[in-house]
Amino acid sequence: MPPGRRERKKAATRQKIADAALRLFLERGYEAVGIRDVAAEADVAVTTLFAHFASKEALVFEQDEDFEQRLAQAVTGRAPHAPLIPALRREMHALVRHCTADGAAPIWRMIDASSALREYEESMRLRHAEALAAAIAADLDLALTTTACRTIAKFVVDAHSLAREAADPQAAVDEIFRMIEAAWEVASPARRA
């Protein structure tokens, strides 16, 4: 079943809003642009904008569900008996590379410049950590305590912001994941292949 015209129009409207927002934000700065400006630029009503995005900050972190799903996918979609932490490390490398790419630099500079955006990012990580903890718990099927699952998930999600702000992000991912691996070894009583 191909997406109907309705869903295509909806997606188009969403994209039009996101594009307009990013353009204005990068032009004039995040704080200097109002919701009403974005709505006018995208030629939609303010209420329509909020039907597509839950908040002003969400306009910037448009594809954060990707992030959540890719982490969970790294857990559930890995080869059978493949070790967990290296799989997460590989995915984190990709995610960090993606957001430290040249084209993304202005966006992240904007995020770092706004406390509202940094706070929103942090609250996103909370969700991501919960989702990842659920994926890990389901995958390991009671081999770990709930607390251990949530702890490992939180550490992994933390790695993203820590690495992003490091001088050499890719090296930082490796450094942090060595620490996560050690924490993991202590937490998991069962031996893995």
Next chain:
Amino acid sequence: MPPGRRERKKAATRQKIADAALRLFLERGYEAVGIRDVAAEADVAVTTLFAHFASKEALVFEQDEDFEQRLAQAVTGRAPHAPLIPALRREMHALVRHCTADGAAPIWRMIDASSALREYEESMRLRHAEALAAAIAADLDLALTTTACRTIAKFVVDAHSLAREAADPQAAVDEIFRMIEAAWEVASPARRA
């Protein structure tokens, strides 16, 4: 130099606002109470309220600077050559016990019920982690990389929220700190006493 009347009055006003806020929040729920309600209950102007508290959420986390200072103190104030992680673990035990005490239960129930408060708490932890990372880096004097310091600090601060939500918070602190200790061993090349 004893605090003059001026400072005492200022502190009294602050306390009067905080008390009024907490009373109303617990009575009617956080979201159901407006800033104007709190100001009226404390018999001050709205602008006065914001002169004492940076935001509505800050009314709830009145003594969060304690938290920050106690963690840093646990690092800088420990006995010479005393190991770092156990000192942090002891302090975290105390902090978690404090916020899981009987009297604090309604407050934390209120926090858990409000996404605005949970997000604010998360952004507080960011600050706390930065402060702790600075304290650790200063204490160890270049024995660790910046990334390792920040990573350990983040893990320690995470322990608070993770433990608070666990079924047995005190046991969770121990469990999480076993993992942190392992991460720490891997990060620190130098041997400690």
Next chain:
DNA sequence: TGTTAAACACTAACCGTTAGTGTTACGTTC
């Protein structure tokens, strides 16, 4: 074709927060 639901628009407001402008009362200095 007609029904239904979803997308979208518009107005008007709510609420946290701040700017602007005074006024009072304390601490300080002569």
Next chain:
DNA sequence: GAACGTAACACTAACGGTTAGTGTTTAACA
């Protein structure tokens, strides 16, 4: 102890994100 500077506080009015309420168009589907 009188005068000055400053910090606390008050008041009004607004700004900006967000939502409620209401109605209109449009597409999916029977």
